[in-house]
Amino acid sequence: MTLVALRGVGKTFSNGTEALRGVDLALGAGEFVSLLGPSGCGKSTALRLIAGLAEPSAGRVEWARRERLGFVFQEPTLMPWRTVLGNVRLPLQVAGIGKSEAAARAEAALAQVGLAGFEASYPRQLSGGMKMRVAIARALVTGPNLLLLDEPFAALDEITRLRLNEDLLGLWASSGLTVAFVTHSVYESVFLSTRILVMAPRPGRIVADIALPEAGPRDEAYRTSAPYNEACRTVSAALKAAMS
Amino acid sequence: MSRAARFLLPTLVGLLFLLGWEILVRANDIPPYLLPGPMAIARAMVEDWPNLWASLLVTLGVTFAALAAAVIGGGGLALIFAQSRWIEASLFPYAIILQVTPIIAIAPLILIYVRDGFLALLICAWIVAFFPVLSNTTLGLRAADHGLLDLMRLAGARRWQILWYLRLPAAMPYFLAGVRIAGGLSLIGAVVAEFTAGTATAGSGLAYRILESGYRLDIPKMYAALALLSVAGIAIYAALALVSWLVLRRWHESEVRQEL
Ligand SMILES: Nc1ncnc2c1ncn2[C@@H]1O[C@H](COP(=O)(O)OP(=O)(O)OP(=O)(O)O)[C@@H](O)[C@H]1O
Ligand SMILES: [Mg+2]
Numbered sequence: 070m071t072l073v074a075l076r077g078v079g080k081t082f083s084n085g086t087e088a089l090r091g092v093d094l095a096l097g098a099g100e101f102v103s104l105l106g107p108s109g110c111g112k113s114t115a116l117r118l119i120a121g122l123a124e125p126s127a128g129r130v131e132w133a134r135r136e137r138l139g140f141v142f143q144e145p146t147l148m149p150w151r152t153v154l155g156n157v158r159l160p161l162q163v164a165g166i167g168k169s170e171a172a173a174r175a176e177a178a179l180a181q182v183g184l185a186g187f188e189a190s191y192p193r194q195l196s197g198g199m200k201m202r203v204a205i206a207r208a209l210v211t212g213p214n215l216l217l218l219d220e221p222f223a224a225l226d227e228i229t230r231l232r233l234n235e236d237l238l239g240l241w242a243s244s245g246l247t248v249a250f251v252t253h254s255v256y257e258s259v260f261l262s263t264r265i266l267v268m269a270p271r272p273g274r275i276v277a278d279i280a281l282p283e284a285g286p287r288d289e290a291y292r293t294s295a296p297y298n299e300a301c302r303t304v305s306a307a308l309k310a311a312m313s
Numbered sequence: 314m315s316r317a318a319r320f321l322l323p324t325l326v327g328l329l330f331l332l333g334w335e336i337l338v339r340a341n342d343i344p345p346y347l348l349p350g351p352m353a354i355a356r357a358m359v360e361d362w363p364n365l366w367a368s369l370l371v372t373l374g375v376t377f378a379a380l381a382a383a384v385i386g387g388g389g390l391a392l393i394f395a396q397s398r399w400i401e402a403s404l405f406p407y408a409i410i411l412q413v414t415p416i417i418a419i420a421p422l423i424l425i426y427v428r429d430g431f432l433a434l435l436i437c438a439w440i441v442a443f444f445p446v447l448s449n450t451t452l453g454l455r456a457a458d459h460g461l462l463d464l465m466r467l468a469g470a471r472r473w474q475i476l477w478y479l480r481l482p483a484a485m486p487y488f489l490a491g492v493r494i495a496g497g498l499s500l501i502g503a504v505v506a507e508f509t510a511g512t513a514t515a516g517s518g519l520a521y522r523i524l525e526s527g528y529r530l531d532i533p534k535m536y537a538a539l540a541l542l543s544v545a546g547i548a549i550y551a552a553l554a555l556v557s558w559l560v561l562r563r564w565h566e567s568e569v570r571q572e573l
Contacts, residue, residue: 122463140467146460150482150564159478160468191564211468 070098072136072215072247073119079127079272080114088114090272092128096215101241101248103258103265105304107312111273112251113143116217119249139208141218145200147192147207153179154188157207164211178206182236198229209240216241219251234260238287255308259300260287267304269311277307349533354540357533365522365534369541372518375431375503376549379438383495386439387446388488394447395454395480405451412444416502420509434510434518438502445494453487454480486565489557496549504542 074095080088088111096102096119104112117123118130120140147156154175161171179185182202192200201221208216218237222230238261241248252258258265259281267277281300291297331351337343338350345353358365390408394401420437427433457480465475507520517525519538526534561568 117463120467122466138467140464142460142463144460146458146464148461148479148482150485159464163465163468163470163474163478193564193569 070133071095072098072133074131075115075118075125075128076131077128078115078118078125078130080111080118080123081126087272089118089125090127090274092273092275094266094275096247096249098214098247099245101238101250101261101263103262104249104251104268105253105255105258105265105308106268106273107270107308108253110268110270112268113219114273115268116140116219116249116251120217136215137211137213139211139213139216141201141204141208141216141221143219143221143223145192145197145204147200147203149192151191152188153184153190153192153195153203156192156203157210160207160211175206175210178210179203181209181240182206198225198233201225201233205237214245214247216246216248218248220253221250222257223253230257235288237261255301255304259297259304260292265304267307267311276311279304279307346530346532349536353533354536357531358537358540361534361537365519365538365541368517368519368522368538369545372500372503372507372520372542373545375434375438375506375518376499376545378431378435379442379502380492380496380499380549382435382439383442383446383499384492387443387491387495388450390443390447391450391454391484391488394451395476401451408444408447411440416441416505417509420506424506424510430510434503434506437506437509438499441502441505442495442498445498446488446491449487449491449494450484453484456487457483486561486567489553489560493550493553493557496553497546500542500546500549 075092078092078094079090082088092111092115094115104115106112114123118125120138121130122140148159151159154172157175157178158171161174162168166174176185176188179188182205184199184202184206187195187199192203195203205218205221208218222233225233234257237248240246250258250261263281263283265277265279265281266275267279268274269276279300282296335350335352338348338353343350349357390404394405416437419440423436424433427436461479461483462475465479470478503518504520507518508524511521511524519542522538523535526532526538558568563569
């Protein structure tokens with residue numbers, strides 16, 4: 070079942086930059102879809118269009134029904150004046166959910182991302198990776214069925230990034246979420262996704278749609294397996310073709 | 314630098330300065346009607362204390378009323394400006410005109426039109442003090458992070474929720490910085506207005522005491538009144554800095570000590 074689809078979507082900004090042209094894209098329920106492409110090819114723009122944070126200048130964004138969205142930005146984007154718990158609770162507060170219920174749900178979301186015990190800390194007291202986890206917890210707290218992530222781990226070190234990748238996969242596998250994930254990294258996209266959309270710049274468009282067959286559990290062993298390497302080769306080739 | 318040093322060093326400099334002053338006056342036998350020494354000024358302060366204290370209360374009354382009006386008026390106007398660029402574009406130039414016209418030049422007119430002495434002084438001091446609150450808060454309300462604004466929109470936040478949960482807290486450091494400036498300016502405004510009013514108003518603030526002592530060539534009392542004004546200014550500044558620290562200490566870079 071398709072949750073949301075972009076149909077012939079184009080986006081031209083008021084300064085004349087054509088960020089996207091003729092983008093067709095459908096996210097099916099339960100998929101983990103990566104948008105992969107070089108900097109400036111319109112990945113963030115596509116994600117913002119899906120989220121309704123920007124309006125397409127051509128084409129349509131079609132929803133099968135109203136979905137609950139979770140969005141994780143490229144930066145953690147936390148409120149420095151709120152504690153970790155306060156930040157995660159915010160979407161519930163805005164929705165008018167009572168204080169004690171909101172706190173309980175926020176605590177559960179924090180436990181889900183491995184941050185139990187840091188509820189009372191302020192964002193400035195956390196490391197970059199921990200801030201990103203808070204942002205993910207905040208996106209999860211409303212119980213979304215579609216999670217949009219815009220290069221959430223781009224600014225993190227390799228070790229933290231790998232761990233957060235695995236945590237994210239675990240979340241996805243256990244919850245039946247649909248995920249759209251923006252990244253620069255071939256390896257990250259292959260490790261995580263069930264499908265990879267390769268994008269090319271100027272104007273931004275989708276040039277390849279690569280489905281990754283289910284090849285056993287995605288764990289440490291998968292990173293060195295033959296199907297993984299094969300997929301990396303395919304995706305790299307598609308990306309190279311897109312850049313030239 | 315340690316907190317103690319920050320406090321002790323200027324105190325030491327001040328004491329040395331007073332000591333040098335006293336020695337200079339005594340060594341050269343300078344008469345008090347030219348330059349009184351610190352001891353003579355202290356004596357004047359003690360002798361005229363009831364009189365000076367009453368005047369201080371009058372001046373502080375105007376100052377605090379003006380500061381409160383500046384906080385409410387400046388902050389309130391900024392909130393209105395934040396609702397619409399049209400309102401802001403229409404009114405902001407007039408706020409600037411009020412700000413750039415020297416209060417000394419407007420005060421005589423205000424004193425003519427406003428019969429109530431206290432109110433006239435209050436208006437003068439308010440004109441001087443409200444602008445930093447207004448301009449800082451206006452800037453702060455607009456300074457909210459765009460990512461956080463997107464986040465609020467995604468969460469389906471209404472206008473008032475965006476204001477309450479995002480714009481107001483984001484503006485708080487700017488607002489408090491404005492209030493800190495307004496505190497000093499309220500005192501300045503009150504004193505300038507009192508000078509302009511002279512004996513015209515019933516009240517008799519510290520500025521009036523300075524004028525009066527000047528006519529009588531009571532120079533030590535002039536200095537005593539001046540010293541009281543300085544102390545009042547420092548106390549107001551310190552109190553507002555404390556308020557700012559209490560509000561921001563948990564999260565804002567300006568009040569959070571970086572641990573090395
Ligand atoms: N608000 C805007 N106004 C004008 N042009 C914009 C705006 N936002 C993005 N663009 C342009 O649209 C193009 C696509 O931008 P976008 O942010 O979607 O790229 P991206 O693929 O996410 O890049 P990166 O990987 O570096 O984040 C770029 O050329 C950019 O300059
Ligand atoms: Mg981007």
